[in-house]
Amino acid sequence: TEDIPVSELALNPRRGGPKNLPIADYFVDDDDCPEMREIKHKPKLVILGTGWGSVALMKQLNPGDYHVTVISPSNHFLFTPMLPSATVGTLELRSLVEPIRRIVRRVHGHFLKAMAEDVDFSEKLVEVSAISPDGEKKHFYVPYDKLIVGVGCVTNSHGVKGLEHCHFLKDISDARLIRNAVIRNLEHACLPTTSDDERRRLLSFVISGGGPTGVEFAAELFDMLNEDLGKFFPKILRNEISVHVIQSRSHILNTYDQALSEFAEKHFAHDQVDIQTNSRVKEVQADKLIYSQKDEDGKVITKEIPMGFCLWSTGVSQTNFCKKLADKLEGQNNKHALETDTHLRLNGAPLGDVYAIGDCSTVQNNVSDHIISFLRTTAWERGKDPEKLHISYSDWRGVAKRVKQRFPQASDHLRRLDKLFAQYDKDQSGTLDFGELRELLVQIDSKLTSLPATAQRAHQQGQYLGRKFNKIAQAAPGMQLNEVDYGDLDDAVYKAFEYKHLGSLAYIGNAAIFDINGHGWSGGLLAVYLWRSVYFAQSVSFRTRCLLAMDWSKRALFGRDLMNF
Ligand code: FAD
Incomplete structure (x- = not known):
């Protein structure tokens, strides 16, 4: 594929669609390259998003069967399961990302660093916006024969006031901000001008949400404070630091086997990580977090924790783009995700034209x-x-x-x-x-009805669509999708999507838990190595595997990098 000339994008002078915007048609001007000459006439497959679902689809797709265009504001794929490790310098940020253009090149596709804004289902046009270097936002349409919506979701605020004082952990830039904020607090705590009370506040770390992300972040933070603090910040006493997890349910990791969530709670209690269950955050202020807690008699009391850092990790909700699509389609009754049928076709859209995968979608499943x-x-x-x-x-x-x-x-x-x-x-x-x-x-x-919002599900759905599209291309070679009733073809060529839960794992700080097919297993160092091996094997490329191995060795030899940039 190295020799294939880079294809060109041209904004066709043609305008159209409901907003009379320019319509971006792609053409390949190097007719000497046989693959490109062919692809030019293939059905247009437009993929929105470069996350787990979209990447699994691209990796599964036979190169050359479709004219692929990928649209996303992120020009990288992020390996999210290890993101908490990047917040405290256990792993480097670049070890978790893979340039998306490497993946897109495999299917001889185009990549546009832009946002999908809307879809015109009748004219099969995606409205896209891109911000130019001088800050101007330009809108245009990209036509499609088949459209995949894999735009993920956003953090759920639950309508709580004061979230501007919180950090989130969704993207690589979030991990960088967290790392800087944690180190900034440690540095400030060491200044002679900082009072004892202020030092305690700066060293109070609160995590709102006891799901896997919140728990893994708490574990990584605790590891860092335990392993590197004494060496590099000798002025800070261990008992001045506190880590709190606020959880609305009666247990942390409540989707795991109960014995495993209890194991994690005991492990945290032993490490003096404070777990507040049956608690709901009411408000976050710059220097404290206010929450209500149900006691054993069911009485609700209001409490507060002074804090210098808060991570908000309390579940996910729909992006504005998906809300817009749901509002204009019939058969979209779920407030949290786009509903699809079991073939992953978007309910209400013309049959066989539009699919939704990953966190932004939900499969009807009574x-x-x-x-x-x-x-x-x-x-x-x-x-x-x-x-x-x-x-x-x-x-x-x-x-x-x-x-x-x-x-x-x-x-x-x-x-x-x-x-x-x-x-x-x-x-x-x-x-x-x-x-x-x-x-x-x-x-x-x-x-x-909402399958778990996990990489595992998004990956399986992406693979499923990749396999199905390969079958469709084989079933009707040289077809013009617009002329065929593809709704029927989906059913005819491939079975419905079926999710297979392969298990859940979580790192809890020098220990890990595994919940596999209803069988729970937890352990110390051995489990940690197993946990690492699983993710090492799943890492997206040989390049990222090399980087991960180097980061782990570097940390073992020299400790974490505790610098902020
Ligand atoms: P995402 O991976 O979120 O990708 C969405 C893509 O869409 C992004 O590229 C985004 O830039 C793009 N996008 C957004 N809006 C638009 C738009 N309007 N137009 C075009 N593109 C757009 N899952 C597990 O199974 N195991 C784990 O251990 C695990 N750990 C996690 C740890 C953390 C810290 C986080 C945040 C998540 C974790 N998850 C884990 C969940 C997992 O990452 C998600 O379920 C998964 O990323 C969903 O994949 P997706 O393809 O639906 O969306």
């Missing part, structure tokens, strides 16, 4: 219907009244295990259902309250 129908069938097979849902506890355990494997994010609700069934089992002659069960199942469904 799991509660499956559970009810399974329970009913079992009751019926046993000669019991299906409406009364007579089912043994062990039958229920079988169902629950299967559901949890596929939908780990519903663990909390499954636990509540489990209690309900355990109660029923004690009283074999009783009937299970159908209304209560249904209510719980509805709650499960609202959780389950």
Whole structure:
């Protein structure tokens, strides 16, 4: 591919679409290159976003089958699972990113560093904006035959006041800002002009959100404070530093097996990381965080923590671009993500034209219907009244295990259902309250319609679409997509998407936990090496693997780089 000439983008003088904007058509002016000559006439595949979903799709796609255009404000792919390690200098920022143009080149595609603003579904045009070096924003259209929306999501503010005083951890630039802020606080704490109270405040680190990102950041921060602080900041006493995790649920890592979240809590308690459960942040101020907490009697009390740093990591919500698409399409009822059918086609858009993958999307999946129908069938097979849902506890355990494997994010609700069934089992002659069960199942469904917002899911969906598009290209070689009813082709050439949950892992500070197919495992150093090996193997390229290995060796030999730039 090295010899293939760089293709040119030309803004066709043609204008059009609902806003009469220039329409960017790509053409390849080097007709001596056979691949390019061919691609020019292939169906236009436009991919929005350069995250896990889009990259998996590009890696799966057969080069030359489509005329690929990738549009994203990020010209890199970010390996997010190791991002918390980059916030405290365990890993370098550049070791986690791969230039997107390397990946796009594989499919002989084009990359545009720009934002998708809107889509005109009837004319098959994506409205795109790009900011020129002098700060001017220019809008134009990019035409598509097939469009993939893989734009991810944004951090959920939950309407809490004062988030301007918080840091977020979504992108590589966030990790750089966090690293600078943490080191700035340590440096300020050492100044002779800093009072004792001020020093304690600067060294109070608060993490709002006890999910995997918040927990892994707390663990990395704790490691750094423990391992490098004594060496490089001898003036700071260990007992002046505090790390707090504020979690709204009753456990941290609540999507993991309960035994594992309890293990993580004990591990943190041993390391004196303060975990505040059943707590909701009400407001963040420049120097303190105010939250409410439910005590054991259910009474809500308001508390506050003076702090010098706050990470906001409390879940995700939809981007403005996705909200705009959802508003104009029928069949989009989910407030948190774009709804697709099981072939990942965007509900409400012309069939087979537009797909949505990864964090920005959700697959319609009425799991509660499956559970009810399974329970009913079992009751019926046993000669019991299906409406009364007579089912043994062990039958229920079988169902629950299967559901949890596929939908780990519903663990909390499954636990509540489990209690309900355990109660029923004690009283074999009783009937299970159908209304209560249904209510719980509805709650499960609202959780389950959104598959977990993980790299694992985005990656599987990207791979799935890549495979399907390869099949479509083989099924109809030389086709003009506009002339074919592609909705039918999707169904004909490939099966529906099915998510396979391969397990979850988390680093908790010189220890790691693994939740794989319902089997939990936790451990110290051995688990940490295993955790590293998994991500090392999954890292996107040989280049990033070399960089990761160098960073780990550098840290072992010289400690972390505690400098801010
Ligand atoms: P993303 O990877 O978020 O990519 C979205 C892309 O769209 C970006 O390139 C963005 O620039 C681009 N974009 C945004 N708006 C537009 C627009 N309007 N037009 C064009 N492009 C746009 N998951 C795991 O499975 N395991 C983990 O251990 C794990 N750890 C994580 C740690 C951290 C710190 C974070 C933040 C996330 C972690 N995740 C993990 C979650 C995982 O990163 C996401 O689920 C995954 O990135 C989703 O992939 P995606 O392709 O949907 O979106």
